[in-house]
Amino acid sequence: MPRDHEDPGLDSVDRHILAELQADGRMTNVELARRVNLSAPPCLRRVRRLEEAGVIRGYHADIDPVALGWEITFFALVGLESQKQAVLDAFESLATSWSEVRECHMIRGGGDFLLRLVARDTAHENELTSRLTGAPSVMRVQTLQTIRTAKDVAGVPIG
């Protein structure tokens, strides 16, 4: 009986821990233990186990992009003129090498990528769009500029 993605057998306490740490990744272990009704040592052991199993991939501070001068967040839907592996790989290498590209997803259907980017201002955004349009094998670039984000929740539902 094959299991794709190792099932660490998460019980309800584990899920509770994950929900708490997803909401506040810097919570002390003592506080976490209190919330999940455990004493500190077994709580910490569970957290370590979840980290080692890869269920918890890391912890990140959530930083306001605007405070660092990244005024614009936008998405770009990029169509390539070929679906050949070499072309896809080349575009991926290019896109992932730009620091302004924060996400790069290959989209089902072939030849399309969805990117999330940040830019300092509209001039910078235009420059990035131009660089995309002018990149090898790029046939089409549709920018999707975010004007309002109604919801942006870290992670996944737990329950």
Added chain:
Amino acid sequence: MPRDHEDPGLDSVDRHILAELQADGRMTNVELARRVNLSAPPCLRRVRRLEEAGVIRGYHADIDPVALGWEITFFALVGLESQKQAVLDAFESLATSWSEVRECHMIRGGGDFLLRLVARDTAHENELTSRLTGAPSVMRVQTLQTIRTAKDVAGVPIG
């Protein structure tokens, strides 16, 4: 003299702190202080200041969706049949109320939204797509299913 986004005057040490906490949000303060060449107390005071200024919005554990049974992550580009505020608001309320919707961005140009969703399996994905298609005022739904994520970096470039 109003200032939209309070400028806390981030110096290079602050940026260094942000970069470290963005990469590892659970780092101890002494380790952080060591990395930015400061002693622990002033380092902690800077972190607190960044938190209170809203530059650091929070900390989150990064959890593997697959480990919790969310096998599929996809995006949906939703077109509404009207750009009237009431229609936009209604769709936003609906979309943000679904736990499977993790991001909901209104896109420039009017009447469009980009959503990021998670689903347990393809049946669930189809159900979500149907629910979107059948939602009031929804004219068009284009699903963008991620088949490979080449890059997904938390936060923003710092430097």
Added chain:
DNA sequence: TGGCCGGGCGCAATATCATTGCACGTTCCT
């Protein structure tokens, strides 16, 4: 049924860390 594991828990002890008060140095402005 009775005894043997194995896993997971809590307690207690110790090492580390967070947090505060305080004094010193530097910068800038007068």
Added chain:
DNA sequence: AGGAACGTGCAATGATATTGCGCCCGGCCA
């Protein structure tokens, strides 16, 4: 030069993280 504002480092105290260990419960086998 004098001094105020700011930020630093040191030192002390209170919390927290981490480890070792003994106990309890539940499954398993004789």
